[in-house]
Amino acid sequence: MTLAMFCMPQTEKVIGPVEGLVTDEKTPRLYKNVTFTLEFFFQNYQQVCMNHESMNMQLQQIASDFDQLPGRYVRKEYKDFSGIGLSHVPSADVPVIDFSLLNSSPLELNKLKSAVSTWGCFQAINHGIEGSFLEKVREISRLFFRSSMEDKKKCLRAEDDFEGYGNDVILLDQQTLDWVDRLYITVRPKHQQKLQFWPQNPTHFREVLDEYSSKIGLINKVVLKALARSLNLEDDCFLNQYGTTAKMHARFNYYPPCRWVDNVFGFKPHADGTAITVLLQDKEIEGLQLLKDCQWVGVPIVRDALTINVGDQIEIMSNGVFKSRVHRALVNPKYERMTLAMFCMPQTEKGIGPVDELITDETPRLYKNVKYSLDFYFEHYQQGFMLNASQKESLSKEKISHSSLVNIMEGAPNVYHHLPAHHRHHNLNRALLFRVPRLNQSVQHSQRNLGHNSGTSTSQGRANPPSKFGYQPEPRSGYTERRENATRRPEIIRSNNNTLVINVVSANAQKMLCGLCSVSTSDLCVAAVLVCGHVYHADCLETKTPYADRRDPPCPLDFTSSLVRDDNGLQTS
Numbered sequence: 001m002t003l004a005m006f007c008m009p010q011t012e013k014v015i016g017p018v019e020g021l022v023t024d025e026k027t028p029r030l031y032k033n034v035t036f037t038l039e040f041f042f043q044n045y046q047q048v049c050m051n052h053e054s055m056n057m058q059l060q061q062i063a064s065d066f067d068q069l070p071g072r073y074v075r076k077e078y079k080d081f082s083g084i085g086l087s088h089v090p091s092a093d094v095p096v097i098d099f100s101l102l103n104s105s106p107l108e109l110n111k112l113k114s115a116v117s118t119w120g121c122f123q124a125i126n127h128g129i130e131g132s133f134l135e136k137v138r139e140i141s142r143l144f145f146r147s148s149m150e151d152k153k154k155c156l157r158a159e160d161d162f163e164g165y166g167n168d169v170i171l172l173d174q175q176t177l178d179w180v181d182r183l184y185i186t187v188r189p190k191h192q193q194k195l196q197f198w199p200q201n202p203t204h205f206r207e208v209l210d211e212y213s214s215k216i217g218l219i220n221k222v223v224l225k226a227l228a229r230s231l232n233l234e235d236d237c238f239l240n241q242y243g244t245t246a247k248m249h250a251r252f253n254y255y256p257p258c259r260w261v262d263n264v265f266g267f268k269p270h271a272d273g274t275a276i277t278v279l280l281q282d283k284e285i286e287g288l289q290l291l292k293d294c295q296w297v298g299v300p301i302v303r304d305a306l307t308i309n310v311g312d313q314i315e316i317m318s319n320g321v322f323k324s325r326v327h328r329a330l331v332n333p334k335y336e337r338m339t340l341a342m343f344c345m346p347q348t349e350k351g352i353g354p355v356d357e358l359i360t361d362e363t364p365r366l367y368k369n370v371k372y373s374l375d376f377y378f379e380h381y382q383q384g385f386m387l388n389a390s391q392k393e394s395l396s397k398e399k400i401s402h403s404s405l406v407n408i409m410e411g412a413p414n415v416y417h418h419l420p421a422h423h424r425h426h427n428l429n430r431a432l433l434f435r436v437p438r439l440n441q442s443v444q445h446s447q448r449n450l451g452h453n454s455g456t457s458t459s460q461g462r463a464n465p466p467s468k469f470g471y472q473p474e475p476r477s478g479y480t481e482r483r484e485n486a487t488r489r490p491e492i493i494r495s496n497n498n499t500l501v502i503n504v505v506s507a508n509a510q511k512m513l514c515g516l517c518s519v520s521t522s523d524l525c526v527a528a529v530l531v532c533g534h535v536y537h538a539d540c541l542e543t544k545t546p547y548a549d550r551r552d553p554p555c556p557l558d559f560t561s562s563l564v565r566d567d568n569g570l571q572t573s
């Protein structure tokens with residue numbers, strides 16, 4: 001039993017930052033004046049108080065002026081799970097595919113198939129876009145990011161929107177911010193373009209991006225047709241799922257130099273939720289890394305190549321033959337880095353699903369038909385894929401609402417890179433896969449603190465809709481500290497029939513070690529928990545599990561003696 005005494009000003013009185021602590025430059029006003037009400041804590045506190053503009057505008061200034069990395073950029077776990085800094089990973093032999101051979105050479109087609117099923121990524125050369133034009137594209141990006149703050153501000157995104165110029169959209173309490181400035185715009189279909197977000201400086205921005213988008217549209221077709229052909233399917237079987245108004249978004253990423261390379265993410269680990277993503281890498285500065293066989297590996301720069309990632313929608317359409325891969329981006333201590341990601345995907349409202357021919361007795365349907373929309377990511381996607389029917393049944397409403405699902409993601413999802421990291425799915429049907437819910441927990445616990453625990457989870461354990469809580473700026477209030485501590489409490493989920501006993505240390509995910517690579521799960525987006533209670537990175541487990549066993553993965557550490565691991569809060573017996 002505890003008794004908390006909450007001390008605060010007279011409820012109706014307005015409070016605000018002390019004048020002397022608000023300066024124009026280093027410490028701009030972060031909160032507006034507010035009155036204390038419940039409304040203030042549960043809904044409006046962060047968003048209303050956060051000075052959205054100043055937050056977005058600070059990155060380049062922080063890079064040059066600040067002696068210390070502001071807390072909101074510090075990734076929670078300093079070392080990588082292999083014990084080395086982010087920047088010290090080996091380079092990978094990402095397959096290079098020659099597009100000029102795809103129609104004529106079965107060997108090249110086979111190489112593409114193997115690249116996409118094992119890497120989910122390849123480097124395209126001879127893709128039909130001249131090196132000189134790629135330079136033009138890089139130039140408009142450079143000119144935009146170097147234009148005056150006044151000019152960039154004209155494209156500033158709204159606080160709760162993805163489109164426009166800015167930093168991360170804030171979705172979760174305590175979200176770690178990426179060290180990146182972004183310009184995100186819809187380029188196709190044309191009638192959905194919001195030109196107010198298209199930079200006017202440089203003046204040829206629009207013309208160049210439009211031409212580039214058309215070229216990427218063609219590349220998208222070449223890739224999807226070749227992928228279909230490589231599986232002996234009709235050329236158009238993936239493209240047919242695109243509908244009449246395929247979508248394309250452009251995201252210009254600008255990573256300023258950063259002295260704290262190992263402490264920040266340029267881009268948190270995530271997988272793209274697109275059909276394919278075509279990435280124009282920086283000409284000189286590397287930074288993209290893939291998670292492959294439980295190791296992070298660097299993607300080298302290949303001159304004039306485009307780096308193509310397969311996203312989740314192709315994984316779904318191909319019934320899991322092709323894999324979307326988790327990746328992340330690093331920053332450089334000395335040099336800025338610029339990339340441009342073009343996200344290609346079907347018409348939003350159109351449903352997609354595994355191609356009929358790929359569903360057989362030996363390769364049963366692994367994904368249901370889904371619609372691409374935010375709804376899809378926030379609700380149906382993980383429910384449909386993450387828990388099979390018996391697992392869902394075994395987690396009663398009450399239990400799930402008290403459970404702390406493992407939060408292994410660093411900070412929040414970035415919806416506008418199309419796949420929030422925590423929404424990535426795996427084919428391990430009978431493993432329980434945990435992700436996300438710091439959002440849930442924060443709301444629940446903060447409500448509990450004030451004696452209003454209304455239980456916000458649903459019976460299927462999905463995260464609530466995006467919280468109105470945003471990033472908690474420094475210095476933190478006492479209330480925030482309490483919320484944080486509360487989320488560290490171990491929780492137990494039990495199935496009705498007692499076959500599942502999991503003692504999960506919730507948000508303290510750093511302490512959860514993968515049974516295969518013995519490294520913390522906190523750097524990954526998905527942890528798999530088997531009925532025996534062992535925890536693995538979903539990626540590790542998937543790699544170790546033969547395809548035939550993916551519906552019911554055996555435990556790689558299967559031994560009968562009881563096991564207690566004090567340090568990660570995991571028990572089986």
Ligand SMILES: O=C(O)CCC(=O)C(=O)O
Nearest residue numbers: 253287288329339341417
């Ligand atoms: O900038 C990079 O290297 C990666 C960017 C990325 O993954 C994305 O925009 O989705």
Ligand SMILES: [Fe+2]
Nearest residue numbers: 271272327417
């Ligand atoms: Fe990405």
